[in-house]
Amino acid sequence: MRVNINSWFASVKSACPICGRGSSQGSQSIPIPIKHPAPRQVMATLCGSCRQAIPWIAYPTCRICGRAERCEDCIRRQVRHFSISRCAVGYDKPMKDWLALYKYRGNEQLELVLAAMLAFAYERLCEAIQPDFHAITSVPLAPERLLDRGFNQAERLAIRLANWYGLSYSPMLERLRHTEKQSLKTRRSRVVDMRGNFAAVSTALFSPTIILVDDIYTTGSTLDECARVLQQANQIEAKTTVYGLLWARS
């Protein structure tokens, strides 16, 4: 039996990275709401029904956290350390499945798709403020979770975004387990002894504007605590503005 290698490659290439079906069917009529050509190209590999399933947050109701619905969290919060944040999509059942698929498979194609979706949030953030970003970083995972999974999804997405948009990525935070606090105090990279779960590392210094990436925004408390720590690390020089960039808003 002769196998046509070219057509085999073509069919593999055109399979939707989410559902595995042919990606060209019915997808042309569904617009991709991203300007940058690289993430656009990634989104174009999705089939029509997967592309249609994405609950983009095109017009956030909450101007602070970028939520599509009216937001009690931001109304209740009395002190906020991050400036504003933007989220790409609402965290519905399909998006939960997509993220779970990526988290547990670590598939590179899925990673590209999620990063391309984050690009949508980045472009919305640039519309909301003057884009004069100097640095981009991500919310770190707890050491034991990093060991379990082998990678930090927020960091992976942030690095891809940084490459597309010419931003400078560096890890600026570490996540501490409370029980490890004492032993970690001696580490040289540690510049701030903090109250919560995060500490800034030396790369966090001298960054007047920071974009902080995470996968899910739930209450905003992780984002806010990270922003507080980053600001505290920079206090001697100047006030640091921290913007949140999240893949999904729950």
Ligand SMILES: [Zn+2]
């Ligand atoms: Zn699909």
Ligand SMILES: [Zn+2]
């Ligand atoms: Zn809000």
